[in-house]
Amino acid sequence: MKHFESLTGKQLSRRQLLAGSALVGGGLMAATLTGCGGAAQAAPVQDIDFWHLLSGGDGIKMQAMINAANQANPGFTVHPTVLAWGPPYYTKLAMASAGGRPPEVAIMHASRVPGYAPGGLIEPWDLDLLAENGVTAADFAPRIWEKSQQDGKVFSIALDSHPFIMFYNTDVAAKAGVLGSNGQLGEVSSPQEFKAMALEMQKVTKAHGLSFGYLGSGSQMWRLFYTLYKQHGADMELTPGQPMKVDRDAAVESLEFMASLFDDTIAAQAGDISTGIAEFARGSSGMLFSGVWELPTMKKAGIPVDAATIPTLYGTPASYADSHSFVLPRQLNHNEDKRRDVYKFVTDVLKGSLSWAEAGHIPGYQPVVQSQAYRDLTPQIHYANAADIIAYDPEAWFSGSGSDWQTYFAENVQNVLLGRDKAAAGWDAFEQRTNTLLSRPNPV
């Protein structure tokens, strides 16, 4: 995933559709066929199917990690299938699992696991077998480990956490006089201070102080909103059958602050994700709110870039994040050898996730994060503290990265950000939409 996600969400090609329906059809056929025969072949080299949705720069890193694991383990070969980020991926994964012919292992966003685990689409991890491969609960940060569980069982193993952070151009920041003595951005702790800093940067770039593209992307609006909302120390709870539990004042204040940024001076009033990234990458702004996965793009752009977590503007440090996590889709036919190979593959990838960190993500596996090699990575080390303050989506069957819920957020909030609608009205409409979802039967 990277900034193309906004495109892949919309622009599903006919070929992808065909491939998807072929997969689905194949899955259904396989479900009926395995009933009559079972195709267990005693091959010397196990073939492991692995689905993921990493199609950008981090997709290349993932391929390298798969190659490394394949080379280190002559007993199995992992065959990755890369699918488009967002709804297309999750639809196919759910249908393949429901049809009984899913891959042996797949990547999911940790925030989407609550929609999958209760319905039995994925299976819990065997902690003993993980420990045999040298990976235990102690190897993960507490917030991340906690997120991997549903009803006391571990359903996902986090490869990383990828928070929503702030990139900044050190040249622009230096000229604007907002760098601290350590060469990093000085601390700001209120919305006013942040805006003042952005305006100083705007005087340097003559264009904008901050880049943040959001048009048409519910995910992107949600990432910034939820960061600001959680900085109020507020919680959000989604319990089916009950209205949403939310701090309305905090939500409205967050939206009002966001809308006040898009005044065509601090930030462009209307732009999509790629426009925002392009603006920052050519030096026309001092800061960019974005996911860590844009780091390779920024490095390639050749601008002097550093990064930090989004400043704490409302008292409580918080950073929206999600995790790419390994899950085990439910299999109809268990093959013990394959299962062991999957555990070996996943633990190998975790241990080799330093190269994953180069793509910007914070590795979930703590021994890598604590290694000297990781400490030497800049700017990664400057936002590594995000892992302790990350906030995942509130849990519900309809929430999570690339979910329809985020689309509904965009539908109700985009007009607020464009200055066409009041923050309170936009929020109330979204809350009402959410309550409708909560009032409906949980399908999983």
Add this chain to the structure above:
Amino acid sequence: MSTSTLSRPRPENLRTSLNRSNNNLSGWAFATPFLVFFLVFLVWPILYGFYMSLTGKSLTGANDSLIGFANYAEALADADMWHSLGNTLYFTVISTVPLVLVALVMAALLNVGLPAQWLWRLSYFAPYLLASTVVSLFFTWMYNPQLGLINEFLTGIGLPRVAWLNDPNVAMWAIVIATLWWTVGFNFLLYLAAMQNIPAQHYEAASLDGAGAWRQFFSITLPQLTPTTVMIVLLQILASLKIFDQVYQMTAGGPAGSTRPVVQYIFETGFTGYRLGYSAAISYIFFGLIVVVSVMQFVITRRRSA
């Protein structure tokens, strides 16, 4: 040989009845592939889909017990269902009118005898051959608020920029414009064929009586085209009701749900929202609407041909 005269009719009878059963057999053999597909991919899904709409079935296979018409009751009270159905109908109205009128004007212009007819025919019809994805990509680029060709042109002649696909008031029109460019060629071709079938004598007689070009168009061409117009309008309504591809690819239903057609809502409820039973119920409500339109088409065309 003496029996030959007597027996002559019999072998012929035999042959024809054999022929007939052979014909029947080979007819069925030719029809079987179609029938199999028809049964497996149309009849069965229609029956099974209706059954599914009476259950709470989800994509995960859970809750597949019968719940009667609860899904239908929920759908009829679902504001988003009505909103998306309204979007589909709105699109159908504002796309059908230009798709018929522009096709008529294009065909009439060509029919007055422009040189290089093949070139015009080709260039009007060529977009129709493109995949919807290609068309969507073209227009997404051209509609881009900052870099797009269309806004470049507008600012060039001193008009303000338009946020084509990002403004809830404009987005549906932007989709209609793209659809018009894409599919008008088909209607154009039907009209052109019909115009070229109008006997030349009619025009000769009219011009002898002193009718000018406009008079001829309204008094001869248009009335002669009526059956074609009826067919085009009905085909176009049915095609527009199915709107999904362009919207899904260009706006994904946004901004603010202003372009989400009912087909996309069915897709979202069922596949990304897991609720197959509920989405089946919505699709049957929509199906009912299409059946009404189709029956209207049937009745109108039958009355015309009778």
